[in-house]
């Protein structure tokens with residue numbers, strides 16, 4: 001790739017982890033490479049890899065929009081900009097493609113301007129653009145994140161996750177836009193369900209902080225979003241059940257879906273895959289499987 005351009009490699013992420021709606025996420029070792037330089041008088045965008053057939057090459061492009069937000073914040077008037085992206089993260093998949101695009105655009109624009117904004121400033125602006133911090137936090141900082149955005153500031157705590165924990169992403173090769181998957185959620189929830197999720201999300205956080213993964217079976221349960229989203233992802237609970245039967249620590253809808261995620265030890269990895277593959281095969285759903293680890297570094 002062009003060595004004269006600024007380059008950042010941004011990891012994918014899985015959000016919610018079951019009960020941690022809009023506040024828990026983990027960075028994954030699947031990447032978008034994004035390149036940028038000031039050049040000429042126009043906007044030029046090249047895209048290869050995932051989404052290359054339909055990602056916008058104009059001012060509607062999300063990497064550009066994120067970069068523009070930084071230039072505007074810094075009162076920099078742009079003439080020409082060249083952007084290249086090489087994408088591994090499937091779009092609208094529940095693997096944080098939009099968050100990776102936003103972080104990539106912002107980090108590079110800030111770097112072009114001499115890095116005046118801190119990493120935390122970038123996270124605040126990225127959360128504002130995405131609306132929540134559960135994907136942008138891990139994409140920027142890596143690791144397991146508890147990340148909560150109050151409309152102005154993003155507060156987060158990060159924990160490294162060891163390589164012996166596997167994140168198996170089952171991607172059914174279709175797009176579900178986050179906006180649509182948020183549209184099926186109710187305006188109000190039952191008090192009992194709120195209490196249910198507070199318990200599960202707290203236990204899940206403690207499990208990742210201490211490495212007590214045996215608790216994930218119970219701690220990945222959710223009553224806030226998965227139950228409504230199964231309308232868009234009918235295989236959802238069958239996959240969770242098959243993953244647990246196959247020996248996974250836990251399983252959940254990745255972000256807004258449609259990817260399903262299983263967390264597994266090295267010993268149970270093949271068994272979990274075999275068990276879950278059957279669910280997709282029986283329903284004739286095309287499937288791509290990603291065997292992933294946590295990325296503990298973030299955008300670099």
Ligand SMILES: Nc1ncnc2c1ncn2[C@@H]1O[C@H](COP(=O)(O)OP(=O)(O)OP(=O)(O)O)[C@@H](O)[C@H]1O
Pocket residue numbers: 013015032051055056061062063085087090091092093094095096097098099101135176177178179254255256257
């Ligand atoms: N590499 C990219 N370059 C430019 N735009 C992108 C890129 N990746 C994603 N996008 C934009 O983000 C949209 C997908 O965002 P959406 O939030 O629906 O899905 P997601 O981020 O993959 O899922 P989730 O937030 O559940 O993990 C795409 O339709 C596209 O507009």
Ligand SMILES: N[C@@H](CCO)C(=O)O
Pocket residue numbers: 015016021022023132134135178181182225255256
């Ligand atoms: N927390 C978000 C992740 C996807 O952007 C959701 O579930 O809608």
